[in-house]
Amino acid sequence: MKGKAITIKDIAKLVGVSVSTVSRALKDHPDISLETRDAVKSVAMSMNYRPSQVAVSLRLKQSKVIGVLLPKIYSFFFPSVVNGIEEVVNEYGYHLMILQSNELYQKEINNTNILLANNVEGVLATVSRQTKDYSHFENILDAGIPMVFFDRVPDNVMADMVLIDDTEGAYKAVKHLIERGRRKIAICIGNPEMLISVNRLKGYKKALAEYKIPFNDEYLISAETPEHAATQTSRLLGLKQPPDSIFAISDLTMSGIVQEIYRRKLRVPEDVALIGFCETIFCKMYNPQLSSITPLGLEIGRQAARRLFLRIFSSNNHNIKPQTIFLNSRLEIRDST
Amino acid sequence: MKGKAITIKDIAKLVGVSVSTVSRALKDHPDISLETRDAVKSVAMSMNYRPSQVAVSLRLKQSKVIGVLLPKIYSFFFPSVVNGIEEVVNEYGYHLMILQSNELYQKEINNTNILLANNVEGVLATVSRQTKDYSHFENILDAGIPMVFFDRVPDNVMADMVLIDDTEGAYKAVKHLIERGRRKIAICIGNPEMLISVNRLKGYKKALAEYKIPFNDEYLISAETPEHAATQTSRLLGLKQPPDSIFAISDLTMSGIVQEIYRRKLRVPEDVALIGFCETIFCKMYNPQLSSITPLGLEIGRQAARRLFLRIFSSNNHNIKPQTIFLNSRLEIRDST
DNA sequence: ATCGTTACCGCAATCGATTGCGGTTAATAA
């Protein structure tokens, strides 16, 4: 900021009125005569005046900024969520401060502090994989700042949550495989401690149970990177009774699985049927295109943001009961099943 | 902000000193005695004091925020750039305000105003497809705020630019195809008016010329969406002399091309060799994996951010000559060629 | 006893915008 921006004071001097008059004129306060208003406005216009959001933020605590806490923007899923958030946030004239934790607990704490220091008016968050303690989020809530969690949510924080019904989604995926005649169905989850893994595994088991297929723990693998998924898949396919289908609960691990299947020159879906839990656009990039449960990141972002603004604009935010919104994910059948 | 945050004033009252003393004590000003310093600090700590970044920003014009202007975060390329930017920006204790234009000129103008109103200390930008006039960027520069453009850059703004050497990259890609024995090489560009299209096309022609292969404008298609690319590809493959290889200059259009090739049950690379201009991770998702020129988004982000901080921390920003940095993209040979 | 230092600390202005309250002018009523 060298070429100092022009302020309300500059306008006041030029028009020959006080700063208070300028301030009021600019927002059509009835106390100010029409001529004065016009004079102020035209000068403001000609000087290319831009009100300092920072000053407003200090004075009124209205920063027009929503904080977003993410593990990693460089992924398949989060950019679409961010898109949904932006869509809504822009409607209200707000914008985003996006902070990533890189899945680190300490970084997540720092990030909450940064948001607090910047007077954000609301926070949307997905917790990192490392996070077990949620007290840093309480700081935000205690400051009276509305929060909505999405996707990976904490289990004992009094705030709104927006997430996909993982159990239901996984259930639909596996049921679909069964209906296609598969019986030896493997599942690749992520970190077994994560709720997302737990729930999707639950849906998997539910579908098996419904068709009286016994659960075989040799068919359960866990991976957090494509490479890891590939080696795990290799083990799977080397079994005496290799699976005839695989359900992968994440985009990233699916790519590893596909790699390994290609490497072994197996056919999809003839030898192995595949179904993922991933964004549409990525499923379409494979050959054959993957059937999938799409988590609808866009929709998650929208809903979370809407819920947040409901609180921001409510006079008695604290009287609104925290709510958990489950979104149904959609089964999209393509060529891999 | 209901549960009002605690301020320097609260600490002052509790310790029994003035606010100025607290301010100085917190930053180890030598004027303040050690006991006072410790007293202030311990109280600050126990009250969980967090300095208001907003107040500092107003007073000192140090917002610790870097603005990022993007067409669309939901893409293949930009998240990786953002990652690179974040990496550097965090080193310096800064964070990002990311604004997307959705390729709309008017939105881009609004976004520059938002950044200005928020006292950002620097701006990193990629221009939208619609943008022909760059005067809104001049506003930022005139305010004394350093700017670095990356990827899609304007052609007549006095600012730093960081971009990949498109011509060289395309040249390497096409040369690679030729060396693999291909002669009927098609190219799919984006909007023909965009510099990126122009330059990559230039590299394509350069490689052809080097091997004395005449340019055939039937082999030149242009698309901005996967769907559009698919129909264009269909036309290509329906030619009397269909191409034996296709070079696609963007991730998105490549996906459309691949779709169409799959649909026609053509083999890659036997019938049609493919080479893209895309991020590694996406190339690996195809079957077969795509050879590619990788634009190294991460590296672009890093370099742009570094260049920006060079200006931010220099006392005479305006004396540093604007510089255009070309990054070499890397040829990664996989299975599609 | 007086002056000079040094060591510490507070006053008050400042950044830019907002707003309660009080003041001035002019018009109108009595």
Add this chain to the structure above:
DNA sequence: TTATTAACCGCAATCGATTGCGGTAACGAT
């Protein structure tokens, strides 16, 4: 002519932190 009352507008405090400058106390030196 005087009191009343709109109609307009300005003063000054405020948000939270920073900082130039001035002030006080304690100490030693002369």
